[in-house]
Amino acid sequence: MEAFLTGFDSLMQPGVLLAIVIGSxxxxxxxxxxxxxxxxxxxxxxxxxxxxxDLVSLVLLLGVYGSSMYGGAIPAxxxxxxxxxxxxxxxxxxxxxxxxxxxxxxxxxxxxxxxxGGCFSIIMALVALFVFGPYxxxxxxxxxxxxxLMAAVLGGVLLIVAHRQTMGLxxxxxxxxxxxxxxxxxSTRQIDRYTFDIxxxxxxxxxxxxxxxxxxxxxxxxxxxxxxxxxxxxRITGGLLSGFREIAGRKIITLCSAIYGTxxxxxxxxxxxxxxxxxxxxxxxxxxxxxxFGHGSPEGLIASETSNNAVxxxxxxxxxxxxVPGEALTAMMMVVFFDAGxxxxxxxxxxxxxxxxxxxxxxxxxxxxVLATLLVSTKWIAKMVYIPNRFLGAxxxxxxxxxxxxxxxxxxxxxxxxxxxxIGFVLRRLEWPLVPIVLGLVLGSIIVERLTAxxxxxxxxxxxxxRPVSGTLFVMILMVIGFIIWTSLKNRRxxxxx
Amino acid sequence: xxxxxxxxxxxxxxxxxxxxxxxxxxxxxxxxPPDKKVKVEDLFKFSRSRGDLQAxxxxxxxxLFFLAFFWTQTGWDKRKLPDEFGIYLAxxxxxxxxxxxxxxxxRILKQSWIAPLLCLVILVPAALWNLRASxxxxxxxxxxxxxxxAYFELTKYVAALEFVAYFIGYTVIVPILGYLLSTLxxxxxxxxxxxxxxxxxxxxxxxxxxxxVLAFRTFLQIKTPLDIWLYNQLPDAQRALMLTYF
Numbered sequence: 001m002e003a004f005l006t007g008f009d010s011l012m013q014p015g016v017l018l019a020i021v022i023g024s025x026x027x028x029x030x031x032x033x034x035x036x037x038x039x040x041x042x043x044x045x046x047x048x049x050x051x052x053x054d055l056v057s058l059v060l061l062l063g064v065y066g067s068s069m070y071g072g073a074i075p076a077x078x079x080x081x082x083x084x085x086x087x088x089x090x091x092x093x094x095x096x097x098x099x100x101x102x103x104x105x106x107x108x109x110x111x112x113x114x115x116x117g118g119c120f121s122i123i124m125a126l127v128a129l130f131v132f133g134p135y136x137x138x139x140x141x142x143x144x145x146x147x148x149l150m151a152a153v154l155g156g157v158l159l160i161v162a163h164r165q166t167m168g169l170x171x172x173x174x175x176x177x178x179x180x181x182x183x184x185x186x187s188t189r190q191i192d193r194y195t196f197d198i199x200x201x202x203x204x205x206x207x208x209x210x211x212x213x214x215x216x217x218x219x220x221x222x223x224x225x226x227x228x229x230x231x232x233x234x235r236i237t238g239g240l241l242s243g244f245r246e247i248a249g250r251k252i253i254t255l256c257s258a259i260y261g262t263x264x265x266x267x268x269x270x271x272x273x274x275x276x277x278x279x280x281x282x283x284x285x286x287x288x289x290x291x292x293f294g295h296g297s298p299e300g301l302i303a304s305e306t307s308n309n310a311v312x313x314x315x316x317x318x319x320x321x322x323x324v325p326g327e328a329l330t331a332m333m334m335v336v337f338f339d340a341g342x343x344x345x346x347x348x349x350x351x352x353x354x355x356x357x358x359x360x361x362x363x364x365x366x367x368x369x370v371l372a373t374l375l376v377s378t379k380w381i382a383k384m385v386y387i388p389n390r391f392l393g394a395x396x397x398x399x400x401x402x403x404x405x406x407x408x409x410x411x412x413x414x415x416x417x418x419x420x421x422x423i424g425f426v427l428r429r430l431e432w433p434l435v436p437i438v439l440g441l442v443l444g445s446i447i448v449e450r451l452t453a454x455x456x457x458x459x460x461x462x463x464x465x466x467r468p469v470s471g472t473l474f475v476m477i478l479m480v481i482g483f484i485i486w487t488s489l490k491n492r493r494x495x496x497x498x
Numbered sequence: 499x500x501x502x503x504x505x506x507x508x509x510x511x512x513x514x515x516x517x518x519x520x521x522x523x524x525x526x527x528x529x530x531p532p533d534k535k536v537k538v539e540d541l542f543k544f545s546r547s548r549g550d551l552q553a554x555x556x557x558x559x560x561x562l563f564f565l566a567f568f569w570t571q572t573g574w575d576k577r578k579l580p581d582e583f584g585i586y587l588a589x590x591x592x593x594x595x596x597x598x599x600x601x602x603x604x605r606i607l608k609q610s611w612i613a614p615l616l617c618l619v620i621l622v623p624a625a626l627w628n629l630r631a632s633x634x635x636x637x638x639x640x641x642x643x644x645x646x647x648a649y650f651e652l653t654k655y656v657a658a659l660e661f662v663a664y665f666i667g668y669t670v671i672v673p674i675l676g677y678l679l680s681t682l683x684x685x686x687x688x689x690x691x692x693x694x695x696x697x698x699x700x701x702x703x704x705x706x707x708x709x710x711v712l713a714f715r716t717f718l719q720i721k722t723p724l725d726i727w728l729y730n731q732l733p734d735a736q737r738a739l740m741l742t743y744f
Contacts, residue, residue, distance in 0.1 A: 048718050165544045168627040172557060175621030179564060182613050191573035191610040194564065217665070221658040224692060394688035394703070397661065398681060398710055401668055406720040414669040418662050425658050429651060430553055431544065448613040455604035461590040463603070 003133070007357025010055060011365070019056045020362060023063015024369045030064065031071025031083045032384045035223055035392055038068035038084060042332045043215035044396070046208050047403035049336050055355075057336050059362045065329050066118065066312045066363050067370040069272075073110040073305060074378065075385045078103060079231040083385075086272040089280060089304035096296030103235070105242065109298055110305045111374050112243030113254065117306035118367040120258035121265065121313040125360050133353065143322070143346040145454030146464055150473035151322045152446040155268035157477050159327075159439050161484055162274070170436045173427075177440020180205055181448070188452065200412050207335050207441060209404055213417040214437055215328075216400040218424025223393030231385055241375070247302055253283045257303045261310025266317050268326035272308040279307035313363050320344050320356060324446065328435040331442040546635045549651035554625075554632035561625035565618055573610035664688065676729055677715055677722040678744035681707045716743045 010016070030041040041064050049057030072083030077094035090110065097106035156174060163170035183194045184204025195201040247254050257279035264275035283303035284293045293300045318326050323345035325331040337344050348356060374381070404417040427434055458464060465474040568574060580586045580601040588594040590603060606612070639646050664684065672680045685707025689700055714720045729740045 048714065048720060051718065051720060168624055168631055169544075171620055171624035172561075172628050175561075175617055175624055176557075178617045179614070179621060182617055186573070186610040188608070189573070189610055191576065192571070193573065193610060193614055194567065194571045196567075196571065221661055224661050224688075225654050225657045388694070390692045391689065391694060391699075391703070394685070394692060395706055395710065397665060397688070398668075398685055398707065399714075401665065402710065402714045402720055405669065405672065406714075406722065409721060409723050411669055415666065418665055421665075422655075422658065422662060426553060426655065429654060430547060430550055432553075444613075444617065447616070451607055451612070455608040458602065458604035458607060460600075460603050462592070 003353035004130070004357045004361075006354035008361055010354065010358050011059075011362055015053060015056050016059055016362075019052075019060040020063055020365055020369065023060040024067045024366045025373055027064035027067035028071040028370055028373060029381060029384055031068030032074045032381050033071075033387060033392065034075050034081045034083050034229070034385065035219070035389050036396070037072075038064050039328050039332070040216050040219050040396065041068070042329055043211050044399045044403050046211060046332060046335060047406050050208075050339055050407065054336070054342060055358060058333065058359060061333055061336065062312075062316075062359065062363055063366050065333075066366045069305075069308050069312075070111065070114050070370050070374060071381065073114065074107065074382050075231070077106045077110060078382060079385060081229070081231065081385075086276065086308045087304075089276045090301060092294045093297045093300035093304075096294070097298070097301070100296055102296070105246075105298075106301060107378060108241065108243035109246055109301050110243070111371060112247050113257075113302040113305040114309040115367055115371045116247060116254055117258045117261050117309035118313065119364065120255075120306075121262040121310040122360050122364045122367070124262055125313055125317060126357070126364075129353070129356060129360070133349070143469060144457070144467060145450045146457070146467060147469040147473065148323060148345060149447060149450035149454060150465070150470040150477070151268075151318075151324045152443045152450065154473050154477050154480075155318075155324045155326060156439070156443050156447075157480055158268050159436060159443075161480055163433055163436070166433060167484075169432055173433060173436040174440040174443075177437040177442075178444030178447075179440075180210060180437075181441045181444040200416075205416065206407060206413060207338070208407055209413050209417045210420050210441060211332060211335065211438060212400050212403045213420025214424040214434055216396055216403070217417060217421025218428055218434075220393045220396035220400060221421060221425040222428045223389045223396070226389060226393075228388040228390055246298060247306075250299055250302060253286055253299050254302055254306055256282050256286070257306035258310045261307035262314045264307075265311035265314025265326075268318050268324055272311045275307040275311055276304050279303040313360065316359065316363075320348055320359070321346060325439065325442055328438045331438045334442050546632055547651075548645060549648040551632045551636045551646075552648050554629045558625040558629045561618075561621045564614075565622050568611070568614060568618060572614040577609060577611060579606065664691075673723045673725065674727045676726045676740065676744060678711050678740070679728065681711050685710070711744060 011020075027038060027041065030036045030038065042061050045061060045064065049060065052060070068084055069086060072087035073090050073094065074083060076082040076087040076090040077098055080091050080095040082088045082091055094106045094110060097103065160167055160170045160174060179194075181204075183201055185192050185195065185202045192202065260279040260282070261272075261275045264272075264278065280293070280300060280303045283299050284290045287293065287297070287299050289297065289299075312329075315326050315330050318324050319330045319334065321344075323334075323337075323343060325334045334344070342348075342352070342355075400417065400421070401414065404413050407413060424434060465471045585594055585596065586601070589596045589600070636646055664687075668680055668684050671683075674680075675683070682704060686700055686704045689703025694700070694703065715722060724741065726741070729737050732740060
């Protein structure tokens with residue numbers, strides 16, 4: 001309880017509260033503008049966090065992360081264009097409801113379902129902290145360097161496997177990110193790795209430079225060479241409060257979707273898409289009107305919005321508990337931890353329990369604030385949809401410059417950011433996934449760091465997996481790989497027979 | 499044969515001119531509803547587009563480049579490995595017994611070349627696998643007379659290079675004109691260059707650029723160069739003000 005109160009108290013500083021407001025409202029607007037998305041916004045904001053207090057930085061990024069999916073539902077429902085990729089399923093039923101003249105009902109359902117999903121996973125995390133807090137403090141002893149190493153390897157394997165149709169590409173780009181993380185002078189032995197005697201490369205690539213280039217600059221270029229969309233006009237009439245009453249009448253579907261979102265958020269590399277699919281399929285099987293799914297079913301809308309908003313709080317759990325990010329946005333937040341000198345991991349339960357409470361309480365406040373903002377200002381936020389793409393691209397480019405240049409006033413940083421931006425642009429044009437690069441960067445750094453730190457305890461190769469946690473994780477890795485091989489062989493046999 | 503449509507319904511449909519790839523001169527029209535349906539399966543469906551083969555070749559060349567330099571750029575030449583490394587490895591997996599003092603496995607894992615090796619173990623096979631898949635796809639597209647030329651993609655890359663040049667130009671003029679003036683120039687110029695040439699749009703570009711400066715420089719106090727030529731021409735008090743807030 002003391003940690004809870006300390007955590008709550010640290011949020012009550014003007015700077016932190018301002019960051020919550022800016023992050024939430026900013027994330028909401030960013031989510032509502034198709035073409036930006038939270039990853040680009042976080043990439044642009046990352047350099048600014050270097051100059052801010054740790055908690056202020058994290059709360060700002062959490063605000064963007066936690067609120068962007070609320071905003072993304074607006075264009076998905078009104079103009080059939082998902083604001084963020086995870087709102088794609090929302091268009092199925094949301095836009096169909098708009099065409100039936102039920103835009104306000106769809107928006108209201110989306111807001112209330114999102115709010116329920118978001119709060120559900122946060123409350124679950126807080127309850128877990130209260131109930132298991134004393135036991136979680138012993139986790140530090142249970143998790144050593146080799147266990148975290150295995151968790152990072154499992155995260156990488158799950159990420160590659162999650163790109164089911166493009167596993168080769170995902171592995172290639174993960175390896176590319178890993179390689180970028182390797183470049184530089186090894187700190188312990190002062191041996192250069194792939195520096196080619198270029199002085200700039202001795203200290204390695206700055207993570208922020210790479211992330212801003214790959215995510216923000218690449219999208220700026222992509223938008224500027226593309227065409228502007230011509231979204232249809234959307235009208236919102238009527239109140240937005242009826243959704244809560246409606247989701248109360250569909251308790252089982254709402255609850256199942258929130259549980260799916262929470263569980264899938266915890267598993268590294270899985271995330272919102274899989275959570276949505278599980279919850280959407282389950283909702284359809286539970287519904288009395290399954291035929292309406294995809295044609296304006298309120299239950300379909302509830303399932304997709306509840307599950308995707310349950311993910312952000314849940315995705316923070318592997319990041320905080322193991323120090324292993326599960327997807328791109330938490331990987332970017334990891335950079336803030338690196339800069340702040342905080343090492344997320346099992347020790348955090350022992351050393352900074354109040355910090356954990358601060359983050360989850362902040363997420364709870366963000367959800368409330370976002371809902372309140374939406375209820376009074378949806379009409380104005382919906383106008384953001386009409387900002388032309390290429391105009392947005394120009395300003396993402398200007399903002400990217402601020403980010404890169406401000407790190408250390410280096411022109412070379414800017415040149416490398418442009419190089420990575422151009423690489424990201426080519427990858428976007430080819431529709432190659434970008435997320436594995438960022439996770440390769442972050443997980444690669446973790447793998448090498450933990451391998452080096454834990455090397456002292458490794459007498460033989462078996463020592464890598466002879467601890468309870470590392471052994472279990474290793475078995476899980478083998479099971480995942482085995483499952484993929486088995487399903488590939490099965491598919492090949494079926495194709496051959498057909 | 500084209501199906502006759504009720505004229506009242508035609509305005510609700512988009513018509514696309516299409517042509518059969520197999521029979522020249524045979525054009526027909528197809529229709530789709532006005533709301534372009536977002537298909538969720540499209541988010542997971544991956545199809546290799548034009549330029550994919552060329553990009554896959556470049557990716558494989560990059561992977562092989564790093565593999566070629568593994569022996570000279572990773573500390574491999576300073577490696578410390580036990581004698582008869584093959585037997586040592588077999589011992590690590592419990593296949594053979596070795597008598598006497600055995601090098602700790604951790605001593606090997608700490609060496610600088612281990613991390614690049616792990617990386618290349620993922621990167622090189624994945625790059626070659628991807629190249630093979632892309633090669634097969636291109637062969638399939640050629641067989642069915644689908645477009646494979648990367649020319650269109652190349653024009654987009656060249657178009658993007660123009661904006662890359664503006665970005666680099668911007669980084670060069672910031673230490674000369676200062677962050678405020680450079681950002682205002684770039685924000686306004688890009689708005690104009692992208693085709694938003696009406697006074698309302700140009701003003702929007704100008705105001706947005708100013709808002710970026712206010713948010714990031716004045717409010718968040720993000721670092722920008724301290725030695726700015728234009729600010730150095732100002733009297734001390736104004737110079738200090740401009741350096742602090744703009």
